[in-house]
Amino acid sequence: QVQLVQSGAEVKKPGASVKVSCKASGFTFTNYYMHWVRQAPGQGLEWMGMINPSGDATSYAQKFQGRVTMTRDTSTSTVYMELSSLRSEDTAIYYCARGGAGILNFDYWGRGTLVTVSS
Amino acid sequence: QAVVTQEPSLTVSPGETVTLTCDSSTGAVTSGHYPYWFQQKPGQAPRTLIYDTSNKHSWTPARFSGSLLGDKAALTLSGAQPEDEAEYYCLLSYNGAQNYVFGTGTKVTVL
Numbered sequence: 374q375v376q377l378v379q380s381g382a383e384v385k386k387p388g389a390s391v392k393v394s395c396k397a398s399g400f401t402f403t404n405y406y407m408h409w410v411r412q413a414p415g416q417g418l419e420w421m422g423m424i425n426p427s428g429d430a431t432s433y434a435q436k437f438q439g440r441v442t443m444t445r446d447t448s449t450s451t452v453y454m455e456l457s458s459l460r461s462e463d464t465a466i467y468y469c470a471r472g473g474a475g476i477l478n479f480d481y482w483g484r485g486t487l488v489t490v491s492s
Numbered sequence: 493q494a495v496v497t498q499e500p501s502l503t504v505s506p507g508e509t510v511t512l513t514c515d516s517s518t519g520a521v522t523s524g525h526y527p528y529w530f531q532q533k534p535g536q537a538p539r540t541l542i543y544d545t546s547n548k549h550s551w552t553p554a555r556f557s558g559s560l561l562g563d564k565a566a567l568t569l570s571g572a573q574p575e576d577e578a579e580y581y582c583l584l585s586y587n588g589a590q591n592y593v594f595g596t597g598t599k600v601t602v603l
Binding site for chain 1: 526532
């Protein structure tokens with residue numbers, strides 16, 4: 374069955390970087406885009422960006438351009454999201470979700486990784 | 493960047509029908525935005541209910557349906573059940589599916 378297993382919670386200081394991982398199983402990893410979505414406490418969902426199946430192209434939401442980097446490792450079927458220059462407003466749950474066309478887009482989600490930014 | 497707006501909250505009686513809408517600041521929502529609808533319950537990841545305006549996943553209860561209503565995307569819940577109490581988000585695609593924007597979310601109360 375399709376599974377997206379995310380890394381554990383992180384606590385970071387303002388100005389630091391965080392790298393969250395999402396390990397995929399149960400499907401052919403190299404056939405799918407992967408999205409990252411975040412949700413601040415008590416707030417709505419926010420699309421951050423996506424990476425293509427081969428890992429050589431990304432598309433980031435304008436808000437995060439220059440601060441986010443998405444990569445993937447096909448040897449371990451893992452996708453990564455690194456966010457730099459963290460500030461308190463980046464405290465949120467970060468989700469990965471599978472991407473593709475139509476029914477395959479956003480069909481499976483990870484359980485989320487809580488990133489807390491605090492001095 | 494586009495702003496996608498939803499009703500902040502709606503209340504529906506059990507067994508009744510409620511319609512949620514999804515509006516784009518850039519103009520009319522069309523099938524070219526490939527509207528998605530997600531349900532999220534407290535402490536859980538979102539779950540896709542509708543993709544590409546009106547298509548359902550195998551896990552989507554039959555009482556949920558998606559459509560275009562005027563210049564907006566819409567999610568209709570016909571015959572609300574207590575377990576449908578949740579937050580609902582729409583998602584629109586822009587720039588040839590290279591950019592996505594979530595709606596502001598609608599909290600649905602079944603009371």
